[in-house]
Amino acid sequence: MADCIFCKIISGDIPSTKVYEDEYVLAFRDINPMAPTHVVIIPKRHVQSMNEFENLTEKEQLAILHACKKVAELEGIDQTGYRVVSNCGPDADQSVQHLHFHVLGGGKLSARLA
Numbered sequence: 057m058a059d060c061i062f063c064k065i066i067s068g069d070i071p072s073t074k075v076y077e078d079e080y081v082l083a084f085r086d087i088n089p090m091a092p093t094h095v096v097i098i099p100k101r102h103v104q105s106m107n108e109f110e111n112l113t114e115k116e117q118l119a120i121l122h123a124c125k126k127v128a129e130l131e132g133i134d135q136t137g138y139r140v141v142s143n144c145g146p147d148a149d150q151s152v153q154h155l156h157f158h159v160l161g162g163g164k165l166s167a168r169l170a
């Protein structure tokens with residue numbers, strides 16, 4: 057997608073700090089971290105949000121979940137704990153219109169989800 061920041065990260069037109077990659081997904085450090093560990097996981101194929109999740113193949117869907125767990129392991133937060141979040145639409149303040157999952161951890165997170 058032209059004009060999509062995350063598609064440009066996938067193509068390499070915008071730099072990112074890669075944490076994990078496979079055939080279907082890319083994981084990179086959030087530019088504005090909200091926790092000591094804050095990684096963003098995206099499918100390589102553009103879909104806008106969770107509302108279009110079914111437009112991904114089952115392999116892509118599973119790869120996203122697998123990547124969340126893998127990133128937690130790679131970052132050393134799998135045993136201390138972490139949160140996986142996907143903001144969808146205006147009420148959730150989704151700011152990048154390319155489906156993504158935040159993996160947050162590395163310290164005690166707020167007990168509040170909203």
Ligand code: AMP
Nearest residue numbers: 061072085086087088143149150151152
């Ligand atoms: P959301 O608010 O859920 O749409 O999350 C989008 C996230 O993407 C925010 O946490 C941003 O800090 C992050 N972000 C935006 N641009 C970049 C970038 N170029 N590299 C890394 N993270 C980014």
